[in-house]
Amino acid sequence: MKVLVSYATSEGHTRKIARTLADRIADSGHMVELLHIDDADDIDLDRFDRVIVAASVHAGHYQRAVSEFAAKHAAQLGAKPSLFLSVSLAAAGHDAEDWRGLDKILADFQDATGWTPGRVEQIAGAYMPSQYDVFRRFVMRRILAQKDPEADLDQDKEYTDWPALDALIAEWLGA
Ligand SMILES: Cc1cc2nc3c(=O)[nH]c(=O)nc-3n(C[C@H](O)[C@H](O)[C@H](O)COP(=O)(O)O)c2cc1C
Structure with missing residues (x-):
């Protein structure tokens, strides 16, 4: 299986998460390509069996490049198993309002891009x-x-x- 791990980061923590995932995927015997989202813009997603996208939350939004990537490739992304990692500090806590905020950020992202990831995980950041x-x-x-x-x-x-x-x-x- 060949997996694309693409990520956006503002302070570097999501890059660390993406690298860790890529290492684990390789350790499991699969092929993996790790790309910053800026370098994935024109990628042919048909080359991959599965796709992971990781992004971090800043002031209630994911990085713009992630939304642009997801919107551009929504049809191909939707046609294969995908995992979206939403990295934030809100996910480090148990505040119900914070978690409702994360749900809203994700819903807005899905509405804006037309991509509904196969699986979404909220990941505590740094x-x-x-x-x-x-x-x-x-x-x-x-x-x-x-x-x-x-x-x-x-x-x-x-x-x-x-x-x-x-x-x-x-x-x-x-x-
Ligand atoms: C300026 C700024 C704004 C942030 N805004 C939010 C936010 O709205 N909600 C949240 O849960 N975390 C917020 N965070 C925390 C980041 O999501 C967290 O630090 C994350 O680990 C950053 O990942 P990165 O280093 O890959 O960019 C913010 C961090 C910064 C520096």
Whole structure:
């Protein structure tokens, strides 16, 4: 089986997730191509048996390039098994309003692109002050202080459950 793993990232964490998935897919004996979404624009999806798209949430949206990719390739994407990973800090918590927000972001994405992924997983992302500019650091410190009062606001912190991600990809490949 040949799998495309395409991703968009703003601070680099979704790239790490996508690389991890690509490694696991290769370790499982499958062929895999890992591409930033910008490099996947003109790709021939017929070359792949399955497709994974990973994107992160910023101010209530996925990266524009992901929406453009999904809209452009909606018909081909819809015709094969696909997995969409939505990476966010909201998914690191249990706030019902946050989770309703994630549902809405996903619904808007599906409406706008015409692509309904075969499977969607909400993945907890990371807090990465080392990657933020002054404004983002200010905003994100305030948000994180509320969500995770025990966090050191000066340190990067990953909330991704890596063993759960391994289990997810193993299950998806076997399905
Ligand atoms: C400026 C900014 C805005 C963000 N907005 C949201 C948001 O609206 N909802 C959310 O759940 N997470 C939000 N996040 C958290 C990111 O989704 C999270 O840090 C994710 O791991 C980023 O992945 P990336 O490094 O691949 O871009 C935001 C982060 C930043 C820096």
